[in-house]
Amino acid sequence: MPEREQIKKTAPARQDAEEVAETPATSEKGEALKAELDDLLDEIDDVLETNAEEFVKSYVQKGGE
Amino acid sequence: MAVAKICGIETEYGIVQRGVPESNPISASSLLINAYITELARRGTGYGPAPKAAWDFEDESPGNDARGMPNVGSLAPEIETHLVNAVLTNGARYYVDHAHPEISTPECRDAMGVVLWDTAAERILVESMAAARALLPEGQEIVVYKNNSDGKGNSYGCHENYLMDRQVPFGQVVVHAMAHFISRQIFVGAGKVGTEMPGARRDEVPFQLTQRADFFEEEVGLETTLKRPIVNTRDEPHSDAQKYRRLHVICGDANRSEVATFLKVGTTAIVLAMVEDQALPREFVFVSPVAAMRAVSVDVDLQRTYELVDGSRVRALDIQWELLGAARAYADSHGLDAVGAETGAIVLQRWEEVLTGLERDPMSLAHQLDWVAKYRLLDAYRERHGLDWSDARLAAMDLQYHDIRPERSLADRVGLERLTTDAEAVRAMVEPPTDTRAYFRGKCLQRWPGDIVAANWDSLVFDVGQEPLRRVPMMEPSRGTVDHVGRLLEACETPAQLLEQLGS
Numbered sequence: 001m002p003e004r005e006q007i008k009k010t011a012p013a014r015q016d017a018e019e020v021a022e023t024p025a026t027s028e029k030g031e032a033l034k035a036e037l038d039d040l041l042d043e044i045d046d047v048l049e050t051n052a053e054e055f056v057k058s059y060v061q062k063g064g065e
Numbered sequence: 066m067a068v069a070k071i072c073g074i075e076t077e078y079g080i081v082q083r084g085v086p087e088s089n090p091i092s093a094s095s096l097l098i099n100a101y102i103t104e105l106a107r108r109g110t111g112y113g114p115a116p117k118a119a120w121d122f123e124d125e126s127p128g129n130d131a132r133g134m135p136n137v138g139s140l141a142p143e144i145e146t147h148l149v150n151a152v153l154t155n156g157a158r159y160y161v162d163h164a165h166p167e168i169s170t171p172e173c174r175d176a177m178g179v180v181l182w183d184t185a186a187e188r189i190l191v192e193s194m195a196a197a198r199a200l201l202p203e204g205q206e207i208v209v210y211k212n213n214s215d216g217k218g219n220s221y222g223c224h225e226n227y228l229m230d231r232q233v234p235f236g237q238v239v240v241h242a243m244a245h246f247i248s249r250q251i252f253v254g255a256g257k258v259g260t261e262m263p264g265a266r267r268d269e270v271p272f273q274l275t276q277r278a279d280f281f282e283e284e285v286g287l288e289t290t291l292k293r294p295i296v297n298t299r300d301e302p303h304s305d306a307q308k309y310r311r312l313h314v315i316c317g318d319a320n321r322s323e324v325a326t327f328l329k330v331g332t333t334a335i336v337l338a339m340v341e342d343q344a345l346p347r348e349f350v351f352v353s354p355v356a357a358m359r360a361v362s363v364d365v366d367l368q369r370t371y372e373l374v375d376g377s378r379v380r381a382l383d384i385q386w387e388l389l390g391a392a393r394a395y396a397d398s399h400g401l402d403a404v405g406a407e408t409g410a411i412v413l414q415r416w417e418e419v420l421t422g423l424e425r426d427p428m429s430l431a432h433q434l435d436w437v438a439k440y441r442l443l444d445a446y447r448e449r450h451g452l453d454w455s456d457a458r459l460a461a462m463d464l465q466y467h468d469i470r471p472e473r474s475l476a477d478r479v480g481l482e483r484l485t486t487d488a489e490a491v492r493a494m495v496e497p498p499t500d501t502r503a504y505f506r507g508k509c510l511q512r513w514p515g516d517i518v519a520a521n522w523d524s525l526v527f528d529v530g531q532e533p534l535r536r537v538p539m540m541e542p543s544r545g546t547v548d549h550v551g552r553l554l555e556a557c558e559t560p561a562q563l564l565e566q567l568g569s
Contacts, residue, residue: 012363019449029429030120033431036178036480037442037445038444040478040479040480041445041449043478044442044446044478047465047472047473047478048458048465049461051072052458052460052462053457053546054459055461055464056216056464058081059215059464060215060217061079061090061164061214061215061219062163062219063219063221064162064167064220064221065077065163065164065220065221065224065289065315
């Protein structure tokens with residue numbers, strides 16, 4: 001998926017360096033959270049439903065309760 | 066004094082049968098549950114179904130071995146599609162409700178118990194899916210989703226139940242419960258892409274806190290499927306109606322986060338205990354409760370204020386801070402025995418942590434709250450791929466967050482904090498809580514599955530041979546615990562002995 005790779009390359013991984021929080025602890029935590037999120041996005045590409053539109057369209061439930 | 070807040074959750078799961086041109090959700094739900102029950106019986110572990118037991122005498126399962134240990138050789142997998150209504154050895158009820166599989170947890174003594182048996186219920190559904198897959202032709206699969214809406218205006222519920230003192234004027238319950246239900250959305254919401262408000266375009270709202278707020282049209286009422294009310298008035302105590310009422314709460318979301326379920330049940334139990342002990346000094350009466358319910362849900366910044374009848378304006382967070390303050394004072398003055406002292410103390414601590422997090426930086430709670438975890442994930446995906454919130458890929462991820470198959474679930478991948486261990490959850494799939502009447506129900510089903518012909522929340526019916534059927538009433542939810550009947554059950558070899566000892 002070239003599109004994804006391209007976006008990944010330009011993904012602003014350090015973007016929040018400018019808006020760093022007040023304390024080093026928070027910014028470290030923020031960085032860690034962000035890195036974790038990037039990894040997660042890479043990982044879930046393999047498990048996401050392949051045809052999103054069709055999947056969403058076909059998910060129809062009867063009301064309950 | 067407030068009565069013990071015995072509580073439970075009943076969850077309707079979304080269901081899809083894949084690999085067929087048109088699936089029937091009712092037969093799919095029946096197949097799913099039957100597959101699980103058949104699999105339990107096949108394993109012969111002693112946690113199988115009571116073959117003759119039906120819920121409320123509704124139906125029976127002909128052809129099963131009356132001894133409760135079915136002859137394995139005779140269990141050719143057959144696909145059953147009749148409506149199922151089973152009672153499990155953990156004290157839960159597993160059944161088809163409308164067009165959904167539903168599990169009601171056993172009665173639990175506190176919020177931690179509800180979390181454990183709700184997690185166990187998820188695992189029962191996961192095992193059911195695997196059992197159904199083994200029965201279905203190649204290429205077909207039944208998949209369930211722990212959510213509350215299909216994104217097209219159809220909703221199904223996750224209802225909570227709390228035991229309450231009958232003496233408390235219902236009007237008092239309504240006032241305080243309503244304020245809590247509207248404001249607690251900021252931490253109990255499971256998150257949703259878009260809106261399903263009648264007449265609104267789906268993408269008028271990019272993302273909202275809850276699955277359910279779009280579906281509430283009344284303040285107070287009896288309905289659950291049409292014109293849903295924020296406070297439900299169903300009066301069906303399943304216990305001594307002179308002493309108790311059961312508050313049936315229909316406005317919550319089904320959570321994948323254990324912390325969210327814990328706070329949902331834990332804070333609500335404390336608020337209701339405070340109502341009983343008249344420990345809530347201030348009444349937050351909204352000018353427009355239904356509008357506020359929806360407005361809180363779509364305000365992801367949490368800063369919007371709402372008008373109260375006393376003329377003041379408050380944020381949802383302000384109400385929650387004040388309830389927390391009242392709860393701390395209540396813990397000092399009355400103790401938290403009503404909600405389980407140990408659990409109550411943890412609720413107070415986590416309640417404060419979550420409100421603090423929501424106040425400072427909601428995204429810091431991405432490992433605790435469903436709506437935050439979902440929002441953060443979807444927003445990051447949206448940015449990476451340059452999508453609009455209306456993109457189908459985000460709606461698909463919203464659904465897939467609630468897919469409970471471990472290999473597909475997004476909620477299972479976002480690092481949600483656990484309050485239970487896997488070992489505890491596996492045990493709770495078959496073992497009942499020890500501290501409510503569910504213990505008696507579950508243990509009797511384990512000991513004498515072939516002799517119980519009907520089970521209900523408030524009774525068990527035994528068939529002990531020539532005599533007429535014998536009903537054992539269980540009108541007191543806090544009795545029938547291990548402390549109360551553990552030794553008695555140990556001492557009895559047969560149900561006839563048990564009945565004699567009970568003097569019924």
